[in-house]
Amino acid sequence: MQDLKLKAAEKRGIHQLGGDELVGWDEVTQGIILTSFDGDATDIVHKKAEERNYSDFNSYTATVASWRVKKPVFNIDVCIDCQNCWVWCPDTSIISRDKQMLGIDYDHCKGCEVCVEVCPTNPKSLLMFNEQEDLETALSQWPEKKKKEK
């Protein structure tokens, strides 16, 4: 994600789940309806997240970052773009574009560690670190390739 400028960035992580913006009865939506996008969303399936006009109701604009105790850190130098982490991430938090793994969406990652488990590289391209560890320090601690145990 380091290099990816999310166009919808100003909408990212603006909400804490749990209702920080409560409105009165006159302002709630009719019929408890939630619209996913602002404006025309025809063919949304062919638009990447950064090209979409997400509405404030879309959980894309919310964050669950506070759920994490530990965070996965991505090491692009080891990654082979197998996309295992992308297909099995339960929180739509692996950012892949054009068959390349670019990074982790830390607004949506809950730190489940599935991506680390399914990463096949040696050493792994994803490892868990303490939440407050910065990227540089984490990358500097990356383990060496392990020899196969016979």
Next chain:
Amino acid sequence: MAEKFDLNEREVWDGNYAASQALRQARVDVVAAYPITPSTPIVENYGAYVANGYIDGEFVMVESEHAAMSGCVGASAAGGRVATATSSQGFALMAEVLYQASGMRLPIVLTVVNRALASPLNVRGDHGDMYLGRDSGWIQIDAFNAQEAYDLTLCAFKIGENHDVRLPVMVHQDGFITSHTAQNVYPLSDEKAYEFIGDIVPVDDMLDFSRPVTYGAQTEEDWHFEHKAKQHKALMDSRPIIDEVFEEFEKLTGRKYNRVEGYDMDDAEVVIVALGTTVETARVAAQELREEGVKAGVVGIRVFRPFPFDQVRDMLENAKSIAVLDRSSPGGAMGAFFNEVSAALYTTPNRPLITNYIYGLGGRDFSVSEAKRIFLEQKTNVDAGHITTDIQQFSGLRGPHLGYFQTKRS
């Protein structure tokens, strides 16, 4: 394009057939239904219209009434016109989904042919099912005969689908007494009827993929109350729109409906307040008693929800003794209808005498002579200046007198 259905200016239809013709003329897109006596013919007829090309819609025969209303909710959220029918146990099984439909503001039309709730099992009419829907957030309109079942079903689409209303609507008629009794009915031409209702204009259409919508979100204590309040307001605010639709219908047909109907009420001293066919039977009794010098009048509630609290009060405040007739087993309380009428009258300076009659359960006949007797009991109350009977009494019941509570007098 649908086949032409030949209609005469004057038809002899029973209430079920009348309602089903209204569904045909409204060109209902989807009916999801499960049959139950006595409403079965309404959906059977819709199925027959589909099978014979008189209507271009989808008839989805599901496996239960709960599924019927569930299918209606899905269909209505998908943006078209939706209707179904039910009665009694079927209504009870639907109850969960009735609340979902109104909460999601889906303008489904449900023709309810009123029938008693078991146990004991009974296929005949009383208003137990109608009462079961009274807090469900639906508009509830009551027809007293077959013509009204037809007229009001047409009106129901126009009311519910109005974008300022967007609520589901029930049109009630009495099981067997209306649903299975053929009477003269004067239908509109198909063109006129459809022109009156108009096309449905979807709101939050699930099949409009330029605007994906989420239906049926969860709310906890921080949001639920606000949504329910908004829904209640929509129901209360539907009152003038219902009036407008009734006015428009009068212009078209000359038949005028009111949220509360009063008969001989200008100078009435003794009054019966009722729902359904009883309103008409009571009118016969009132007219006969008028010839004997008793100033009798009848009030019928046309729109049970939203309850016309102020209109009921205005119409009744100058009466002297009022009998409110509940055709539903009261379940350990005064009749629910009695409670609502009494509450309205409590806000008047006159506070007329008011008593509660439980009658006609399970289709027990309600006769003109019974209505007369009730009027005359009110007359006795007027003459005595106080309630001379139990405040709640069962009328038309075999066995010893059954009644409860007397007025406190100093």
Next chain:
Amino acid sequence: MIEIRWHSRAGQGAVTGAKSLGDIVATTGKEVQAFALYGSAKRGAALRAYNRIDDKPIITHEKFMNPDYVLVIDPALAMTDDITMNDKETTKYIITTHLEKDELISQIPALQDKADRVYVVDCIEISLDTIGRSIPNAPMLGAFVKVSGMFELDYFLENMKRVLAKFPQKIIDGNMQAITRAYNEVK
């Protein structure tokens, strides 16, 4: 009446913590209440749990409270949840964090004029070390015992053993260590 509000996430054991605290306080003859506010969210979502302690039967059922103690058992919630909501001049805060107290307070504007009433302890680390899982409720109880001065530590530990009686000895031992460590480490 003493009122306590816990800020936690589902799965961290705040509800169990509040109930255990209630259980132990009740052994001293006091009346207690322990309840929680749940959403529909799953493991990891924010929730609040509450305790009331009084000398006479507690008959209020309102969820609103002006807490005497605010116990934050998740480090992130100190930043994201409104932990000072409805507080008093005397409200004491015990916050789970890996940060030093000054560091933490500098990141939370709402705490800046309350520094003398803020206590910190790393319940996450303590629970990982002692119990082997991130269940910061038990250490928070130890910190609370210290800050409130409501009990002698030994009395609390003895009673906590009773509350945990159905668990394997290893878990009980872990909890005892966690409580003791937090009691000693809170500052």
Next chain:
Amino acid sequence: MAITSIKNLKEFSTNNDRFEGAHTLCPGCAHSMIVRELMNCTDDNLVIASNTGCLEVSTAVYPFTSWDTSWIHIGFENAATAVTGAEAMFKARKRKGTLKDNDAPVKFVAFGGDGSTYDIGFQWLSGAMERGHDFTYICLDNENYANTGGQRSSATPIGAHTSTAQAGTHSYGKKQKKKDIVAIMAAHDAPYVAQLAPNKWKSMAKGFQKALETEGPCFINTVSPCCTEWKFDPKDTINITDLATDTLMFPIYEIINGHELNILYRPKNVLPVEEYLAAQGRYKHLFKPENKHVIEEIQKNINEYWEMLQRREEARV
């Protein structure tokens, strides 16, 4: 229909997600892996209904939705009915030309947990399958009522501990075998029925695509390991699923037109079921000596079922 390429994961990963993050499912939950994969294997417009359950309460909590397509929830039991009501409306409006876009392909999908599929919504599902609507029903089978805190369902396997079928001094957990929902759905004459698992992402994507492409009512049962109620570490969701498919506790197969059975995954080394059971807290008690017979019974059931599947595959009847 516009199916997306599933030739390999790289191709598959070029799809843009329509199931958004910041839903409130537990970390490591398999539900969202399965839902994401379903939504990523087609470009068509989707109308999705969900029964009440973990997925529903975690993805549409007012004022947030995680769904980038039309979605509806009514009740615990009736997602199949709701989506088929919408499908009927789609047919009616398409004929009349009243849709916003009358040519766009639309697929109708219902999700339910095993509680709403096997139990409370069974009648609604059966009705919708029998009526022959063009829709796909996907059961997210985590073998318990996880949303309400882990009670038994008729999908809970024998021997598992749940809060309403507890393992204790006088009980080894659930006493009854798991209901064979796939066979029941195949008996509805459904054109496509399958049992799939998220660890085998390709066979799952293929199965989803087949179901969406096939006209008529299709049913897919997916295993959805529940870290919270099965009691394993969230990071192990896929590892546990591997054990489920490699021990044949959860065989992967499809049934076409009610009789043509194809096994979709044959483990090279079939693992003993102990390995699967030992990895989960809900089976912990089975390793006490007095409960050894339950493990033996589970293994016997697995062997018999696998034998039956193979014979049916061969027999084509």
